[in-house]
Amino acid sequence: MATLTAGRKPVLRRELEALVGADGVLSEPDELLVYESDGLTLFRALADFIVFPTSVEQVSAVVRLANREAIPFVARGAGTGLAGGCLPAEGGLVISLMRMNRVLEVDYDNQIAVVEPGLVNLHLSQAVGPRGFYYAPDPSSQQACTIGGNIATNSGGPHTLKYGVTVNHVLGLEVVLPDGEIVWLGGRTRDALGYDLAGVFVGSEGTFGIATKIVVRILRKPQAVKTVLAVFDRIEQASAAVSAIIARGLVPAAVEMIDQLTIQAVEDAFGCGYPRDAAAALLIELDGLAVAMETQAERIVAACRDAGAREVRTAASEAERQLLWKGRKSAFGAYGRVSPAYMVMDGVIPRTKLPYVLGRVNEIVAAHGLRVGNVFHAGDGNLHPNILYDPRKPGEEARVVDAGAQIMKVCAEVGGSISGEHGIGLEKADFMPFIFTAADLAFMQRLKDAFNPRGLCNPGKVFPTRKSCVETGPVAYRPHAIETQGLAQRF
């Protein structure tokens, strides 16, 4: 791959400016610095340029230019990802889609919307809300993350238990392929013609191209919603309650668990009404028809009480419900109040393994001399242990990384997965062999080669690491602590 020489940069900048306008290209060192991480600061990589196209034609032109120059490129939305997926691992261009953020069309009769990738997830629900609709996938970062980013990672969220993840709501995509060609994958109707390329594109972490238009389903808001808070003195009781709810033939819209450390952090942040002394709480939401909502809620309450809940109450008002959800969705950020840094883990296990795995997580973290907060999608078995640490204390970051790897191994051993919604990105590329064989990975690599034969589109992600001699941009790249200690490597 070509290294961008100092002399080449100004020339390239002028060419990029000709494509997207002078205000659409960033290359000042301080500006590039701001883009060196996403929501996971464990990894940093500097781009040569940040480019802001405003149309599919501009995206295509920028990608073609990158191909001509043989420089890598990666799309970026709001940068709230938690796996380093949008970092320019090998330098080159970051293509920010934040200026393509319109709702292009809403077809209420057919319950679809056509949006641009830079649209903030929540803004779509806000746009269609007055007509009684919403967009179902609701990652906790939905107030900031973009739908394009959701496409890349196939984002989930609390309500995926009932409504599915991003891919279940995407019908079609206009995509700029890694060679610059513009194609439509899928369309507006429910069934694809030929291979389900839109389905395959979603969750490909930006390695198959750049989505520039997205056709999503919008759903009618449910007639009624009921939110139940169940409070437990022991975390095992809360785990057992999750299985008990499922065993009673109920599929709530969401079943979220939040442990004591996390409860205390979010109470400090927003005072959401979680009891600070509880070992764990379950936030359970039912939605659907108003009729029989009480009957279902009674089943939930009974299941929680039987599992040993000390208190079970339902949100008395929409304001109380919103506050409980605000606490849940702000949990990651709230750790900033109790620790200078944390690492979010994202693993999935079969629901029935919850009590065992939570116990193992606590053991592993304690053995590393660290603290952990848990807040996660219990109904889906999607764990988010958040390991708290102080990066300024020597050796702590390395212990965090090691504990994280051990937790991922436990998830894999019980038949689970190493990522439920955050993606593999840079963070977990080396963990892929925990759950995939060499043949599996080779097959995926061939699939990638069909989309991205030159490997210029978001290189260095998803697959286990390989060495490379590519240098990053002009601002000196500082190796991360875990790299100097040989715990992780960049390529």
Added chain:
Amino acid sequence: MPLLDKLRAIVGPAHVLAGTELSPYVIEGRTPEAAVRPGSVDEVAAVIAQAAEAGVPVVPWGGGSAVGVGVPPARAGLVLLLTRLSALVEHEPGDLTATAQAGVTVAALQAALRARGQWLSLDPPDAARATLGGVLAANASGPRRHLYGTARDLLIGVTVVTADGAVVHGGGKVVKNVAGYDLPKLFIGSYGTLGVIVEATVKLRPVPDEERLVAVRFERLEDAGAAVRALLASDLIPNAVDLMDAPAGAALGLPPAPATLAVGFDGLGEQVDWQVAALASVVAPCGGAKPAPLPPALWERLAAAARDAFDAPAAMMTLSVLPGVVADTMEQGAEAARQRGLASAWCAHAGVGHVTATLRAEGERQDAAPIAAVLEDWRAAAHAGGGHASVTWAPLPVKSALPVWDDAGAAGRLMQRIKAQLDPNNVLNPGRFVGGI
């Protein structure tokens, strides 16, 4: 050693069929060179590796219910029968997931799951014959897809044997998983062209307390279309919204009506009661009659209502259109057939825009030209409705008179690149799929 001998060595002589034993496995008039019934995933892998080495194409075969779909093959090659791979590998009710081998029939799988209070919310036609692997490969679905979606919403893990005989896994056993590329999506609806599905893990649902199917009769198809739109805009949560024209309704034995809407509900008893009552007030302003209960046995016949309308069909087509234009498409399509002197039957999973149409064969000798012309008209109607249409069954002369599959455009070229990467020697079901794949 000749290929057949090698295959016998792999699966045992009793499981390699040849000669007259092949008569059930004739594909569009072409007799395969052999049919083989492997008994394990490893045997499937070994068989495919041998076939690949010998340069013989492999046609995966489950229940055979969708074998007539697609372009007639240039060479039938080796039929790979998956019926011996029929185990329910794992079912953990607490996880709401199950893993089964590809050759289990949908009916057998559902029976085993229901015995433990759960079900796979996928209800394709011909459940007694169709296999899990075949349903996934053909992306078959039924009326309940209105609420529960299709295979892409339910399949969470898949094991396939690839064109070079490797065993590859995608997805996993957990309901939420973004590790690696979403291979399950790749294989759904791929008609065996990228790999042979040998095992699948699916999401399950608890069996609802109650389920009910009701029929609403309309004097005009367009009124039924308006009722579908009103229903979708209402608070009701039906699990099926199927629309039938008169011939399709007659095939199900429904009272004669220009249009019948079959609507399903499930859930707690009071939820079902309330919704059936509320349905009446939703459809009445559009001219719908009072909802009348239908026998539960009709559920499994809904998806095939148009197919079953005629003893001798001349062609069948599946159209994917926007839900809002389903009734219009049905009306225009029937009119296009009438103009060429042909009768047609139409049914649709109306809420999701999945439309099935059948043309009736007239007399002994059938001229392919007018049939193909009608199918072209239907395809044009699908395009006008924002979608696409493909022939799902037709005699060879008709299939050679128009493209079986709709044109996938630029995406088709990408599909060809994928095929070239994953099956470079064209071993798996070659020449039958979209874009000549």
Added chain:
Amino acid sequence: MAHATSETPAPLTLHGLSVEGVNQCVHCGLCLASCPTFSELGTEMDSPRGRIVLIRSLAEGRIGLSDSTVQHLSLCLDCRACETVCPAGVPYGRLIEAAKAEIERQRPGGPVRRAFRWINFDLLLRHPRMLRLAAAGLRLYQASGLQALVRTSGLIRALPGTLPAWEALLPPLPAAGRAPLPALTPAAGARRGRVAMLTGCVQSVVFGAHNRATARVLARNGWDVVAPAGQGCCGALNAHGGDHARALEMARRTIEAFEGERVAAIVVNTSGCGAHMKAYGTLLAEDPAWAERARRFAATVRDVAEFLAGAALRGPLQPVPMTVTYHDPCHVVHGQKIRTAPRALLAQIPGLRVVDLPESDWCCGSAGIYNLTQPEMAGRLLRRKVRHVLGTGASAVVTANPGCILQIQQGLHEAGSPVRVLHIVEILDRAYSSEGGCAPLPNLPPPSAAAKPPLERGNSNA
């Protein structure tokens, strides 16, 4: 997450001002979509998270204060919308003020800019007499017809730098001689207690009517209202403008002016001042002689709506039959976390219909002197605000800050809209006046027929 890996990390500072708060930022990005400048530009250097990276990098010595860095930090409105949504509790306002102080220290600018700052921060804001004198001069400029001439002749385009924006925002100044707030406005009806009012610097000159209305409404609710002599500017404008030293001095003087009064609360009707005065405790925390006094003072500061909403409004209230919408001033809703109080007050006024304003808690672009220093971005945000206001169909916008009132009113004028912008105390005052809703709107100039130049002109050479 922090980048530092040294064993004993030194506290992060910018020239002595602590920016240790950057370590609370976990880079989650939840602030991005709530930031008006990021929303407009889509560039992360112009987002809270990005500016925190810049501030941290400056403090760590990883970058210097380049033109680019100055530009991005200066573009921050300091509206603190990010603080409202930040789960980690990053004290963003303190960080950006430290950064702006650093910019002023390192880049005082050319002689014209320095003179301008001196006139504003040293001369006018510190010396109320000078401010009144300046106001008299401006009044002359308006009354003499010179303003009309400047605006219509195109001469305005020749004004240097940001002066055209200054000029366009210049409010019609009330005639001189209107009585300043009396030292004591006695309670009407049963007496509840005694409160003090900040009469403000610019506020008392430009919006004396708001102060008088505030005093009347407080009095009608049973409060004796004192306006301590010797008070001046609270120092908020200096702090936001990066003039840290002067801000400290003005805070001390303000505390001194009020300390002697035995009052239940110090009531403030200008949001920037209220938010700033509530933060005196932090501002003077390092000063042993003043820390405790500042904390005690800050604890008694109340926004006028916050204070009045503590109890039901005393009747009788006359109907005010109109439709209004409420715009949350940044330093009320984000700076002081007051969201429900003003709406609760409006809900008590008979006949008044209140409709929701989309993005009601988004900055209008006024932001202290931001509309003067960053006229282009201010104009974009103003047009966005005006679009939302017009979408509500309300006949008036109710808000609670002089900057917002000037800015939004000017934007509405430009859009040719007759919609008025009222301070919340004005509408309360109307409800207490004997004519109620039939009373003439107080202190509102007629929409000027003279076409004002578009807001964004003059920014290219700013």
